[in-house]
Amino acid sequence: MCQLEVPEKKIELIQQAISKSQGGDLTVESSESLKILASEVLKLSELRTNLSSTIENLMEILAPNLKNILTAIIGARLIAKAGSLLRLAQMPSSTIQIIGAEKALFRALKTGTRPPKHGLIFQHPSVNSAPKWQRGKIARALSSKIAIAVRIDVYRKGALDNSLLDKLTKRIETIQKIYHEPPKGKESFDDKSRFMKRSKKSMKFKRRKMRHEKRRRY
Numbered sequence: 001m002c003q004l005e006v007p008e009k010k011i012e013l014i015q016q017a018i019s020k021s022q023g024g025d026l027t028v029e030s031s032e033s034l035k036i037l038a039s040e041v042l043k044l045s046e047l048r049t050n051l052s053s054t055i056e057n058l059m060e061i062l063a064p065n066l067k068n069i070l071t072a073i074i075g076a077r078l079i080a081k082a083g084s085l086l087r088l089a090q091m092p093s094s095t096i097q098i099i100g101a102e103k104a105l106f107r108a109l110k111t112g113t114r115p116p117k118h119g120l121i122f123q124h125p126s127v128n129s130a131p132k133w134q135r136g137k138i139a140r141a142l143s144s145k146i147a148i149a150v151r152i153d154v155y156r157k158g159a160l161d162n163s164l165l166d167k168l169t170k171r172i173e174t175i176q177k178i179y180h181e182p183p184k185g186k187e188s189f190d191d192k193s194r195f196m197k198r199s200k201k202s203m204k205f206k207r208r209k210m211r212h213e214k215r216r217r218y
Contacts (some may be wrong), residue, residue, distance in 0.1 A: 060072075098119045127142060
């Protein structure tokens with residue numbers, strides 16, 4: 001398992017499961033099937049490693065600044081979702097922030113629920129490891145740096161700017177210091193949405209009442 005680069009926690013869980021399992025005798029046919037399955041899993045693992053290294057090399061050539069900010073795999077997914085590197089460079093940071101969360105955005109616009117704060121960039125460690133009340137601000141800071149990084153990659157063609165990552169790191173540290181504790185005494189979004197729905201219903205009722213009174217007069 002160590003040779004296959006399996007994490008230590010997973011190895012411990014597997015060992016615990018083995019100790020608790022009652023087990024059973026394997027037939028020759030079942031053992032052969034397991035060997036075939038294991039070889040296929042190894043092949044898939046090798047293929048994934050090869051694809052990852054290929055993506056790393058391509059991102060280093062085509063989008064080094066995006067790779068530096070967002071990692072190669074997430075950056076490649078973002079480019080694929082946008083359609084091309086040029087299209088991604090033409091997008092504002094607010095759009096980049098929610099790429100991959102289009103369904104949630106349209107659902108929020110339709111139903112009046114909470115809109116998404118992040119899409120694919122949620123996979124970045126600085127966002128998914130942060131507390132919930134910090135994620136939106138960190139995602140906004142990250143998307144703004146992504147927008148700059150992609151434009152540098154497109155228009156400067158491969159000039160690496162390490163200052164972007166330094167500025168992003170400082171901004172994330174500032175957010176973590178300022179918003180260390182969850183906000184208190186603020187009205188929740190659900191309460192606001194309920195209030196908006198009630199106010200809309202009351203406005204509709206008032207309009208209907210006014211129309212009915214006008215009809216009675218005439």
